[in-house]
Amino acid sequence: MQAKPFSPAATAAPVDYANYPDEHGRFGDYGGLYVAETLMEPLAELRDAYLRLRRDPEFIAELDRDLTHYVGRPSPIYHAERLSKKIGGAQILFKREDLNHTGAHKINNTVGQALVAKRMGKRRIIAETGAGQHGVASATVATRLGLECVVYMGAVDIERQKINVYRMKLLGAEVVPVTSGSKTLKDALNEAMRDWVTNVADTFYIIGTVAGPHPYPMMVRDFNAIVGREARAQMLHQYGRLPDVITACVGGGSNAIGLFHAFLNDREVKIVGAEAAGDGIETGRHAASLAAGRPGVLHGNRTYVICDDNGQITETHSISAGLDYPGVGPEHAWLKDTGRASYVGITDNEALSAFHELARSEGILAALESSHAVAQGIKLARDLPKDKLVLVNLSGRGDKDVHTIAAREGIAL
Amino acid sequence: MNRIDRCFAALRAAGRCGLIPFITAGDPSPADIVPLMHALVAAGADLIELGVPFSDPMADGPVIQHASERALAKGVGLRQILDGVAQFRTSNDATPIVLMGYLNPIEIHGYEKFAEEAIVAGVDGVLLVDCPLEESAVIAPLADAGLHRIFLAAPTTSETRLAGLTQAARGFLYYVSFAGVTGADRLDLAPVRARVAAIKARSPALPVAVGFGVRDAASAVAIAEFADAVVIGSALVAYLADAPDARIACDRAREFLSPIRTALDARAPRHAV
Known part of the structure; x- marks a missing residue:
């Protein structure tokens, strides 16, 4: 095994989480670049271009303009007073990423990557999508920049996220159904990677989560980190202090790392990720890579x-397509191992009841993905006194999920 | 001496172009692994690439994806494959065998354990598609045990990386003829010829095998003009795919490979510069 670049015991000064990944794209033992030879050079070009752009004042100004005037940032922090009162514990606050253009945090990343694609002179965008939120966000930015857009989506996910599929088509994207393997997000990612290896000269692959080869986990995190930077400043401004606990749902982990990153060096802030426990981790039908994977x-x-035990990736299960993924971003793997964050499972049923709880008490329909975070936020708040603050990333809105929820409850629309 | 080195030394001495068939281990049926390997040798294979099926074969086109899915559905894993190689070795101690696949099955099996078992079974080299040179520290136990680490080079590989690859390569360098997945129909010979010539100028002693897009005798012969070996995978896997039993699978393997062998051998011997 390679040497660990980070060892808590041997480090006198506390680790500065802002300094990761290292130049090889590693977060401790995790991350790196495990791809076929053909992609090594394109990934090095992307890394170099991105490292240059992230310090380029013009690029930063253009990104800021888009985030303000197109995405609608900053998103508010909302105090869910009625919900908090009902739960009877700590105060529950929501970072309202659901209010962004296209309805989720995903647009923060696609706006950024599309600008990188434009600067790199690429004319074609490809993306993979699970719930369809990243696909919609990719189609949105591609059409705005006049770029061709192809979105790979598992056939199973196409079935359960019909509204988003149609949204992508309305935005001019081609949606390609993926029928290999389990026909879900992981297979869509495989297929997008195959497209990229074939069309690498003119194509930019917008990965939607903080996974994939370096520099993606770093780049996608950086573009989503606006969520935590804003939230941290808003907390100080609105409440005069940082939250006691922050939580977010974790599939690949992009909204979670987006919220967590700015707080990693604030050791007093507890960080909890909510993974999809599906029918329950003990049933084997789940998508909790950190809680139950290796x-x-x-x-x-x-x-x-x-x-x-043969190293074959197994099928996962979650009611939410966006969390139905058998891997997770390498930075989360590292945060788990270092103990900076903990990761727990939320079942389909817990997420559904949190969905209803939030709808009835606050008038907000959360995405099923985000409902996992809401459920975890409620659990955390319940065990804490009233003067504590629990900040939950409400990463997306639930309009896309009403069919799934209705079907689950036996209601024909 | 590793069987791969012996094989390429003999090919070079005879001025012959090596023929490397790829099959997905366990497809069409787990019972075919050993008989198919013998049939391939009988039909003129110089080295066999045995694909280790993986659930997420990111670099493979539909033919090998489906072959992997079929093999996995029948429960094929490293254990059966290593057993197959060991059984093959009881009557063939000459033909080199390279296992080709992805990292995770070996990672989960354990690198040291795998290396030891592979050597005992009679494996000669390993090609891990998703483990580039930069990450190869993890697979050091494989080389330590005596397995040749086969590297890929591609049209997109920079000169700087090529220098590192040719230096690290053992056995042979596998040149991927185009940017794409296995089995695609994108072969354009001129740039492949130029790149292989550049690799040979850099390291004359390192054999270069060319794969991706080779599907028949004509394309194999064209590549034999400048490469030390040709790799044929998807076209063969597709040809075997629906063979109902081992005997028919072996007949088909011979039917497919023999004409290619004959065409390669009809060429005048080529001697390395």
Whole structure:
């Protein structure tokens, strides 16, 4: 095994989380660049271009303009007073990423990557999508920049996210159904990677989560980190202090790392990620890579994966397509191992009841993905006194999920 | 001496172009692994690439994806494959065997354990598609045990990386003829010829095998003009795919490979510069 660049015991000064990944794209033992030879040079070009652009004042100004005037940032922090009172514990606050253009945090990343694609002179955008939120966000930015857009989506996900599929088509994107493997997000990612390896000269692959080969986990995190930077400043401004606990749902982990990153060096802030426990981790039908997986290599990075004893990636289950993924971003794997964050499972049923609880008490329909975070936020708040603050990333809105929820409850629309 | 080195030394001495068939281990049926390997040798294979099926074969086109899915559905894993190689070795101690696949099955099996078992079974080299040179520290136990680490080079590989690859390569360098997945129909010979010539100028002693897009005798012969070996994968896997039993699978393997062998051998011997 390679030497660990980070060892808590041997480090006198506390680790500065802002300094990761290292130049090889590693977060401790995780991350890296596990791809076929053909992609090594394109990934190096992307890394170099991105490292240059992230310090380029013109690029930063253009990104800021888009985030303000197109995405609608900053998103507010909302105090869910009625919900908090009902729960009877700590105060529950929501970072309202659901209010962004296209309805989720995903647009923060696609706006950024599309600007990188434009600067790199690419004319074609490809993306993978699970719930369809990233696909919609990719189609949105591609059409705005006049770029061709192809979105790969598992056939199973196409079935359960019909509204988003149609939204992508309305935005001019081609949606390609993926019928290999489990026909979900992981297979869509495989297929997008195959497209990229074939059309690498003119195509930019917008990965939607903080996984994949370096520099994606870093780049996608950086573009989503606006969520935590804003939230941190808003907390100080609105409440005069940082939250006691922050939580977010974790599939690949982009909204979670987006919220967590700015707080990593604030050791007094507790960080909890909510993974999809599906029918329950003990049933084996879940997508909780960190809580129930093991270190392995998938989709270009070393991270926690859900696989059998032969190293074959196994099928996952979650009611939410966006969390139905057998891997997780390498930075989360590292945060778990260092103990800076903890990761727990939320079942389908817990997420659904949190969805209803939030709808009835606050008038907000959360995405099923985000409902996992809401459920975890409620659990955390319940055990804390009233003067504590629990900040939950409400990463997306639930309009896309009303069919799934209705079907689950036996209601024909 | 590793069987791969012996094989390429003999090919070079005879001025012959090596023929490397790829099959997905366990497809069409787990019972076919050993008989198919013998059939391939009988039909003129110089080295066999045995694909280790993986659930998420990111670099493979539909033919090998489906072959992997079929093999996995029948429960094929490293254990059966290593057993197959060991059984093959009881009557063939000459033909080199390279296992080709992805990292995770070996990672989960354990690198040291795998290396030891592979050597005992009679494996000669390993090609891990998703483990580039930069990450190869993890697979050091494989080389330590005596397995040749086969590297890929591609049209997109920079000169700087090529220098590192040719230096690290053992056995042979596998040149991927185009940017794409296995089995695609994108072969354009002129740039492949130029790149292989550049690799040979850099390291004359390192054999270069060319794969991706080679599907028949004509394309194999064209590549034999400048490469030390040709790799044929998807076209063969597709040809075997629906063979109902081992005997028919072996007949098909011979039917497919023999004409290619004959065409390669009809060429005048080529001697390395």
